[in-house]
Amino acid sequence: MKELTKAEEEVMQQLWTLEKAFVKDIVAEMPEPKPAYNTVSTIVRILQDKGLVDHRTMGKSHEYFPVISKEAYSKYKMEKLMTGYFDGSFSNMVSFFVDKKKLDTKELDDILNLIEAKKKQS
Numbered sequence: 001m002k003e004l005t006k007a008e009e010e011v012m013q014q015l016w017t018l019e020k021a022f023v024k025d026i027v028a029e030m031p032e033p034k035p036a037y038n039t040v041s042t043i044v045r046i047l048q049d050k051g052l053v054d055h056r057t058m059g060k061s062h063e064y065f066p067v068i069s070k071e072a073y074s075k076y077k078m079e080k081l082m083t084g085y086f087d088g089s090f091s092n093m094v095s096f097f098v099d100k101k102k103l104d105t106k107e108l109d110d111i112l113n114l115i116e117a118k119k120k121q122s
Contacts, residue, residue: 001068001076002050007035011043012066012073015053020065022058 004012014026023041027034044064047053052073055062086092094111097103103111 001073002052003077003080004047004050004052004073007039007043008047008050011040011047012052012070015064015066016070020056020063022061022063026064 010030011026014029015021018025018029021029023037023044026044027037027040030040044053048055048064052066052068053064054067055064082088082090082093086096098108
């Protein structure tokens with residue numbers, strides 16, 4: 001899988017939300033200042049070349065849709081983050097966020113509950 005640029009990720013976020021859309025729909029959902037139609041169109045074609053987006057032809061227009069789920073891309077990004085900054089160790093990553101983020105006790109309890117629930121599933 002190829003990593004997305006910030007602009008590509010912004011377009012993918014809209015496509016994941018919309019599930020399928022014409023370029024004009026993507027532009028309409030983007031925050032101000034909205035990018036130009038041609039800019040978004042170019043980004044969508046790049047995403048298609050990367051294999052992350054496909055389209056259906058509707059007359060002279062194309063309706064685009066994501067080929068990869070947001071969850072799959074999130075997993076890819078988290079694994080890359082963990083490998084690149086935390087020596088591939090999930091515990092190193094969690095420890096970093098616990099130390100630097102100054103989690104409150106409710107957040108820590110939520111994390112512990114998730115861990116306990118996962119242990120019961122195993």
